[in-house]
Amino acid sequence: MKLSLEDIQHKFREYGLKSTPQRTAIYHVLIHSTAHPTAEDLFAQVSPAHPMLSLNTVYYTLSVLGTAGLVREVNVGHDRARYDANLTPHHHVICQGCQNIIDVMDPRLDCLASPSGLPHDFEITSYQVAFRGYCGTCRQPQASTTTSPTGNYPASS
Amino acid sequence: MKLSLEDIQHKFREYGLKSTPQRTAIYHVLIHSTAHPTAEDLFAQVSPAHPMLSLNTVYYTLSVLGTAGLVREVNVGHDRARYDANLTPHHHVICQGCQNIIDVMDPRLDCLASPSGLPHDFEITSYQVAFRGYCGTCRQPQASTTTSPTGNYPASS
DNA sequence: TCCTTATTAGGAACCATTCCTAATTAGCAG
DNA sequence: CTGCTAATTAGGAATGGTTCCTAATAAGGA
Numbered sequence: 299m300k301l302s303l304e305d306i307q308h309k310f311r312e313y314g315l316k317s318t319p320q321r322t323a324i325y326h327v328l329i330h331s332t333a334h335p336t337a338e339d340l341f342a343q344v345s346p347a348h349p350m351l352s353l354n355t356v357y358y359t360l361s362v363l364g365t366a367g368l369v370r371e372v373n374v375g376h377d378r379a380r381y382d383a384n385l386t387p388h389h390h391v392i393c394q395g396c397q398n399i400i401d402v403m404d405p406r407l408d409c410l411a412s413p414s415g416l417p418h419d420f421e422i423t424s425y426q427v428a429f430r431g432y433c434g435t436c437r438q439p440q441a442s443t444t445t446s447p448t449g450n451y452p453a454s455s
Numbered sequence: 456m457k458l459s460l461e462d463i464q465h466k467f468r469e470y471g472l473k474s475t476p477q478r479t480a481i482y483h484v485l486i487h488s489t490a491h492p493t494a495e496d497l498f499a500q501v502s503p504a505h506p507m508l509s510l511n512t513v514y515y516t517l518s519v520l521g522t523a524g525l526v527r528e529v530n531v532g533h534d535r536a537r538y539d540a541n542l543t544p545h546h547h548v549i550c551q552g553c554q555n556i557i558d559v560m561d562p563r564l565d566c567l568a569s570p571s572g573l574p575h576d577f578e579i580t581s582y583q584v585a586f587r588g589y590c591g592t593c594r595q596p597q598a599s600t601t602t603s604p605t606g607n608y609p610a611s612s
Numbered sequence: 613t614c615c616t617t618a619t620t621a622g623g624a625a626c627c628a629t630t631c632c633t634a635a636t637t638a639g640c641a642g
Numbered sequence: 643c644t645g646c647t648a649a650t651t652a653g654g655a656a657t658g659g660t661t662c663c664t665a666a667t668a669a670g671g672a
Contacts, residue, residue, distance in 0.1 A: 316619070318668075320619085320620075351620090352622065353659095353660090354620075357661075358661095373532060391570065391577065391579070394580075400573065407567065414563075416559065417557070419590070419591030420589070420590050421594060423588045425585060426587075427570075433577050434576030451518040451629095451630070474638075475651080509652040511630085514628095514629065
């Protein structure tokens with residue numbers, strides 16, 4: 299289900315959002331990506347077509363779309379925020395080596411019992427499972443494909 | 456199972472870690488807390504007994520303990536890192552209002568099937584379920600107990 | 613077509629975290 | 643008990659992702 303720019307403009311109107319070229323382009327890149335890009339990733343991918351684009355606009359757009367419920371933040375670590383426009387329920391597998399995120403759509407994970415031992419007045423609205431491990435290329439311990447470990451502090455886990 | 460400072464020194468030696476007063480105090484606070492404190496929280500709680508303590512030491516200590524496997528980072532958002540020394544398998548319930556984290560220990564969540572649709576060379580080492588919702592006091596929409604919403608960007612979700 | 617208000621771009625500010633460095637101290641060997 | 647060596651500590655500076663501030667621009671409705 300590829301969304302054209304016109305489809306996206308339509309969607310924005312449905313959601314009561316103004317449709318601007320920048321906003322459309324950013325969402326277009328995000329919704330057709332499975333890489334869970336960072337704000338900077340999006341900036342880099344949209345920039346060629348919009349040379350005047352500012353990183354600020356990317357952040358602002360993401361926060362507007364987030365409020366509207368069209369985009370979600372994905373929590374991997376505390377480095378930088380990564381974003382996802384795939385709203386169909388799914389879970390994530392995170393490689394501890396290269397930090398890549400793989401979407402997992404397994405219906406068995408979408409019907410978990412609500413947890414026991416919870417205050418009864420707590421209202422749960424959603425949940426997500428985060429699997430962690432090592433992908434094929436990062437399998438050998440301490441190996442990292444994209445990011446070479448720099449830093450004076452010992453790497454946590 | 457309250458751990459005394461001596462118990463902790465013992466534990467550090469088992470793990471081949473040097474035992475310093477600061478390190479012991481930080482871990483002591485963390486392991487007896489269920490609040491998943493930030494580095495600054497820990498700093499504030501340990502400072503009275505160690506007036507010379509530096510925030511840097513807290514970060515360094517957390518990274519050492521993290522590497523040793525005694526402490527884990529909890530990912531809530533991309534604001535600041537929160538830490539947990541509770542190593543027994545458990546999951547988290549996060550209030551979207553006050554950002555508090557509640558531990559959940561439900562054995563049913565500890566035997567999830569490994570997800571389908573995963574590259575076969577991916578090796579999963581752990582997983583965690585993060586439930587999100589609103590606690591009793593934050594239940595009414597837009598209400599927040601601890602943090603009043605400041606910021607010019609629309610709040611994402 | 614005009615008006616109002618949101619959006620944009622750019623630069624400055626913020627703040628959690630990390631880096632750098634010298635002084636201190638834990639743990640070990642003698 | 644004493645001295646050695648490497649890790650730890652404290653403090654201050656630097657980093658970098660994100661947000662704030664502001665004026666100019668453009669979208670959508672009247």
